[in-house]
Amino acid sequence: MSPVFIILALVTLLSASAAMSLRNLVHCSLSLVVTFAGLAALYLQLHAQFVGFAQVLVYIGAVAILIVFAILLTRSGDTPNQVVLAPGWIAGIIISAVVFAALGWAVLNSNAIAKQTPAAPDVTVKNIGDALMSKYVLPLEVMGLLLTAAMIGAVIIAMRDEHKEVK
Amino acid sequence: MVKSLDQLFVNLKHWAVGFFPDAWQPLGSAILSIAPMVAVFGGLFAIITIFERKGLGRIQNRYGPNRVGIPFTDIRLCGFGQFIPDGIKALIKEDVVPRAADKVVHFLAPIVLLIPVLLAYAVLPIGRNMTIADYDAGVLFFFAVGAAVELSVFMAGWSSRNKYSLLGAMRGIAQMISYEIPLILSSVAVIMMVGSLKTVDIVAAQSTYNGLLPNWYVLTPWGFAGFIIFFIASLAESNRAPFDLPEAESEIIAGYFTEYSGFKFALFFLGEYLGMFAISGLGITLFLGGWNAPFPFLTWVPSYVWFFTKLTTLIFTFIWIRGTLPRLRMDQLMNFAWKFMIPMALINVVVAGIWHFMGPGLARWIVCVLLVGGPYVLLGRGLMENKHLGKRTYRFAD
Amino acid sequence: MTPLQGYLLLSALLFAIGLAGAVTRRNAILALVGIELMLNAANLNFIAFWRFGPNPEALTGVMFVIFSIALAAAEAAVGLALIIAIYRHYKTVNLDEVKNLKG
Numbered sequence: 001m002s003p004v005f006i007i008l009a010l011v012t013l014l015s016a017s018a019a020m021s022l023r024n025l026v027h028c029s030l031s032l033v034v035t036f037a038g039l040a041a042l043y044l045q046l047h048a049q050f051v052g053f054a055q056v057l058v059y060i061g062a063v064a065i066l067i068v069f070a071i072l073l074t075r076s077g078d079t080p081n082q083v084v085l086a087p088g089w090i091a092g093i094i095i096s097a098v099v100f101a102a103l104g105w106a107v108l109n110s111n112a113i114a115k116q117t118p119a120a121p122d123v124t125v126k127n128i129g130d131a132l133m134s135k136y137v138l139p140l141e142v143m144g145l146l147l148t149a150a151m152i153g154a155v156i157i158a159m160r161d162e163h164k165e166v167k
Numbered sequence: 168m169v170k171s172l173d174q175l176f177v178n179l180k181h182w183a184v185g186f187f188p189d190a191w192q193p194l195g196s197a198i199l200s201i202a203p204m205v206a207v208f209g210g211l212f213a214i215i216t217i218f219e220r221k222g223l224g225r226i227q228n229r230y231g232p233n234r235v236g237i238p239f240t241d242i243r244l245c246g247f248g249q250f251i252p253d254g255i256k257a258l259i260k261e262d263v264v265p266r267a268a269d270k271v272v273h274f275l276a277p278i279v280l281l282i283p284v285l286l287a288y289a290v291l292p293i294g295r296n297m298t299i300a301d302y303d304a305g306v307l308f309f310f311a312v313g314a315a316v317e318l319s320v321f322m323a324g325w326s327s328r329n330k331y332s333l334l335g336a337m338r339g340i341a342q343m344i345s346y347e348i349p350l351i352l353s354s355v356a357v358i359m360m361v362g363s364l365k366t367v368d369i370v371a372a373q374s375t376y377n378g379l380l381p382n383w384y385v386l387t388p389w390g391f392a393g394f395i396i397f398f399i400a401s402l403a404e405s406n407r408a409p410f411d412l413p414e415a416e417s418e419i420i421a422g423y424f425t426e427y428s429g430f431k432f433a434l435f436f437l438g439e440y441l442g443m444f445a446i447s448g449l450g451i452t453l454f455l456g457g458w459n460a461p462f463p464f465l466t467w468v469p470s471y472v473w474f475f476t477k478l479t480t481l482i483f484t485f486i487w488i489r490g491t492l493p494r495l496r497m498d499q500l501m502n503f504a505w506k507f508m509i510p511m512a513l514i515n516v517v518v519a520g521i522w523h524f525m526g527p528g529l530a531r532w533i534v535c536v537l538l539v540g541g542p543y544v545l546l547g548r549g550l551m552e553n554k555h556l557g558k559r560t561y562r563f564a565d
Numbered sequence: 566m567t568p569l570q571g572y573l574l575l576s577a578l579l580f581a582i583g584l585a586g587a588v589t590r591r592n593a594i595l596a597l598v599g600i601e602l603m604l605n606a607a608n609l610n611f612i613a614f615w616r617f618g619p620n621p622e623a624l625t626g627v628m629f630v631i632f633s634i635a636l637a638a639a640e641a642a643v644g645l646a647l648i649i650a651i652y653r654h655y656k657t658v659n660l661d662e663v664k665n666l667k668g
Contacts, residue, residue, distance in 0.1 A: 013582070016579055016582045019598060019602070020586030025592060025595065026272075028598065029598070030318075030322065032598055032602075036605070039608070039609060042575075046613060047616060048615070050304050050631075051630050053307040053308050054631060056314060057310055057314055059605075059637075060311075061313075061314025061347070062314075062638055063641045065344065066642060067597070067598065068321050070648055071594055073652070074648065085590065086590060086591045086660065096582070097585075099581055100577055100580070100581035103577035103581070108574075125363075125364050126362070126363070128624060128628075139632055146639055147638070150642055154642040155646075158649050158650060
């Protein structure tokens with residue numbers, strides 16, 4: 001347990017809780033960005049440089065921006081006056097606490113977890129690219145198809161209904 | 168002698184690091200790499216603002232700043248001391264925060280702008296052996312930290328609680344997201360050709376000479392097209408005219424930093440210029456051969472001199488464009504990005520692949536020029552259709 | 566506690582926070598944010614197991630995370646488009662007010 005890990009873990013957890021509990025949606029999304037950045041730093045700690053940078057590029061550069069755009073487009077940028085929690089929120093908290101307890105028990109009691117830390121893997125971007133273009137080329141193509149479909153789908157869903165406006 | 172001049176700063180740093188105790192050497196090395204970088208680019212910012220005001224003045228038929236020189240003396244320096252009073256003014260001005268503003272976010276926005284911009288300099292090779300962090304995924308790092316700039320624009324625009332700020336922020340984010348795609352796609356062609364995301368490798372791949380001409384990527388058909396796309400997209404990314412809609416003074420006051428004053432405004436100003444230098448530096452690395460000399464007989468000039476010569480040339484082009492082109496409209500901006508830049512950048516990636524597989528010879532020049540030029544003409548024609556852009560007529564002015 | 570267990574516990578806690586947020590908040594956008602957090606927790610698990618497990622040169626964990634990031638981007642785009650469509654229809658994004666199946 002290095003001090004760097006503890007600091008990063010605390011930052012990530014605190015900002016994640018803030019992202020889920022603040023009243024103002026824009027504050028939520030900004031603390032979500034801190035969570036994403038903390039996770040990217042954790043990936044860098046785990047020697048997954050490419051994934052860390054991709055995380056920053058995609059999550060902070062695209063997903064977070066999409067979320068703030070959605071917040072502004074649905075006019076939920078102001079702090080709401082009414083209750084922000086759903087009716088059965090106590091049950092929700094209990095369920096997630098139970099989930100965490102089960103996961104934590106499994107993590108702490110599993111004997112499949114190696115006790116010693118192996119040497120840092122020396123993985124370059126070239127290795128990742130080679131793997132993507134040889135062994136994982138089919139998933140890559142499927143992902144390209146999925147992204148195209150998602151883009152077209154998102155445009156069609158969010159497009160204004162022309163017929164209704166005429167009526 | 169030539170070599171020692173080229174490595175002067177590298178050797179100087181190693182010599183200075185030697186004075187630190189052993190345990191502190193990594194930290195000392197980091198500080199001695201970062202501090203000069205910040206100082207040099209900060210100084211460049213100060214000089215370039217004067218050059219910009221003078222250049223714009225000349226273009227608009229006036230003088231620009233020409234009074235202030237060294238304080239308390241009679242030396243005028245043609246007005247190049249102007250940045251000192253400007254800086255002092257920015258520091259001591261009152262820092263006004265609107266009453267309705269979201270104070271924390273309002274305070275954080277300029278910092279969120281400046282830190283990623285400074286981080287981006289870590290991967291720029293400004294000279295031989297002069298890169299702070301030679302990451303394996305250097306170019307990706309550059310684009311990743313650039314993503315945080317959009318966030319800062321949003322934070323500034325939203326937290327000010329001002330409709331002009333919010334409008335400017337929405338414009339800014341839409342523009343940055345749209346132009347980031349051609350920016351990245353045009354660099355993908357270079358990355359494909361080099362086979363590495365390391366900025367140092369990209370520069371090394373362009374270090375040979377073909378007779379008298381250098382092997383820079385800008386001197387190939389796909390590289391030329393890619394450089395033009397990169398340059399236009401970087402104009403838009405750094406919110407420079409003709410893409411300065413987010414801060415269009417005549418339409419929305421100052422866009423997302425309308426409600427910023429004093430030192431925070433200066434931070435925005437600094438961040439914007441440093442971002443412009445960083446992205447020009449990346450363009451130099453990717454297309455213009457980095458710190459390599461343009462001709463083989465000029466290789467004795469130190470490498471960092473070449474980098475900064477190219478950088479200032481690009482910046483002057485930025486200033487020149489700002490002084491001569493009118494601002495785009497929002498729909499023109501979006502159409503240009505999505506209907507012209509992105510298709511051209513995609514075609515450019517394919518052309519780069521064809522260039523690689525056709526092998527050396529005249530044939531690949533002809534094929535690639537046609538493949539880049541054809542879509543350019545067709546797309547341009549297609550977009551200009553039904554626009555009836557003739558000579559401008561004035562209905563009421565005459 | 567070994568480093569791997571530290572990362573796994575952190576990921577479990579993140580997952581629980583995301584789950585709690587997704588089920589307790591009324592706003593649809595925050596439910597989506599909660600789902601993103603859960604996805605990120607899973608990604609952290611993959612990277613941790615890749616780093617501390619055997620055969621890191623096989624790159625399985627890294628590949629999974631790269632695909633998962635792409636998937637999350639697609640999910641966010643479609644999900645937010647749906648939310649904007651819902652807002653246009655109901656003029657609200659509170660999930661408990663969106664309960665009409667018809668028109």
